Amino acid sequence: MPFFKTLVVVVVFLLTAIVARAIPYNFNEEIKWNNVQKFTINGGIEISRLSFDGAYYPYFDTVPEFVKSYPIHTTNALVSCSLQNAVYESFSAEEQALLKDYSLKELSITPDCKLIVSRKQPYVQVSFQPIRWNQASSSFEKLVSFDLVIQVDDQPERDYMSRERINSALAEGDWFKVKIDRSGIYKITYQELQEMGFNVSANPKKIAVFGNGGGILPEINNIPRHDDLVQNPILVVGEGDGSFDPNDYILFYGEGPVTWKYNSVSGVFNFQSNYYDDYSYYFITVLNEDASRIQTIQPPTGQHDVVIDEFTDYAHHELDEKNLFNTGRQWFGEVYDFSV
Template structure:
């Protein structure tokens, strides 16, 4: 039962803690690759931070032409889902024709029920195009929370944490059409609330060769900053402020620490898209020079980004390097002032005092690639050892706030299997269906789940996986 974990614990004014995990199971070879992320609260005074929340999406089954708003090369189609009261559908069992099953269905106009076995509606639409070179985006999505009666028709395992949709280009009478299918429900990753889509826009943007060329950055650096002078290469692993004393710099071979210059692009992965702009040389990092040391901010190999759709922070590890590298020299001088200046204390009145903030931590070991291909790696082995414990220390943890464990589990086993997750005193179970060991079959079962409990007293968060 190989696993890959990622946990996030949150304790804040938002009363949220989040975590995510990915697990894999197999009968004989079981692995665990864990990532834990914990958010906590502490007493600090900081300026107010405003977080903007974004909405969600969906779609139907009709054929439309391009009678819509056109901005530049984009076509915008406004869509509304007109939800009605749930209806009853009676279906006879094949075993006993005299016995009938009654299904309650959520309904909107032109809803499609044929693509899912759980009788939840899907929005399908077929859109006529004048070219197959269009990108598709859903924008300005509006949602409403399910009513108490509607919630009875769901299990949370059915609902993804973001709107999911499929799209493909089809041809009818040699003319291209876009087929789009949207599942109009999503679940809040922190509190488990389920939302249904009410309106959205389909934005179609034509992808011409000239458009792609304009997005590609022209590389115009003739010589790298490393082409001359004496340079020292250092490595870091975590993001944060780093201090280097003048003595350490001199021992490294830096002749004039007062004139130090630092270059580097951080530890994040390059984009997989060739159209995205990429630096064609190392960027200079501003530094703070003190009496006998310098300070600089180094960007490590783990990046934290806010997922506005699910209202959580998520981490991304660099899959290709465990370290970020920076280059130091006192010989280089391009005339640019790289020193951080002191700023005067603001005299503006304090608008808000915040005493609780969100904090994060994670555990992840990427050591095993199950199919020896792709970017998914797992870690700890579940064979003779079938239990692992993890502890996370958060000073000044606010007791009683909501803690959320977001797990992404991957299981491979010819029979059904399960894990038990003990988190801050609560116990949760995660079950997996079996998979076929046929060569062309799906290799593993993948599930995303969210577990929520209350933060304990003290500074320690314990997680146990069995």
């Protein structure tokens, strides 16, 4: 019997500990809506948009977002949030007119929440557009008050120090930096390497090119990325004799500062500008072992039955010359402010 009592106490304690890991945070919020906001930006463009105190506007959206951060007790948690006791009011005719082309007719609001850290303090950042579609009246309504419930599920402490520490590839050897302004195949000649100060008498089979491609780093922290320079497969023409001669050269594929990515859902290529640099960078060095090389594949044999005489190309013209508010990442090119 004493053993049974002890077992019951242990089980109850464990269940209590498990339940205690889920901690709700409750907040009461009110949204103070203002009159339609109207202003003119450079070039005489008139902007009208909905407005409330503390509104956040992604770019020039007509409908602002409610964005607010709430302090919690830990960074090791899974978080979720919901709106309760929501109170809505009708928009005015002027406000409804701004929403005539708004296509997201959601019957309820689903907030987005994510865990962030600012000055070592963990927060849950909550964001959503505070409007909904009322099917009965066939009109939009604005959220004026609500109770926000944030559920924080504690997770086991993660040992950040257990991650294997590595030395940067740049820690050893001599490195030579080259920059490129667009994606394509690049050729580096014997003479160009010599002008850089590169040791052209090195074994060409040990010549390596490192680089992590072009484009900007992901803004979301949990998207995987390389934590060091990555070696790229290259082709060194003339390395077979073990000597890098004046007629030998290096070929490698480099990705420029802007990127194109195919969207399989829409069936189009999306262009991503680079706000931070006009160039991508690659690094040349000599390793202690044979470097990575482009592999040779056998061409198909037999008679061909497909003839390709066309392909889909893409082009993009964008000059990041003007920022309307001198802040943020929204840039524009030529200003067409003349009349004929």
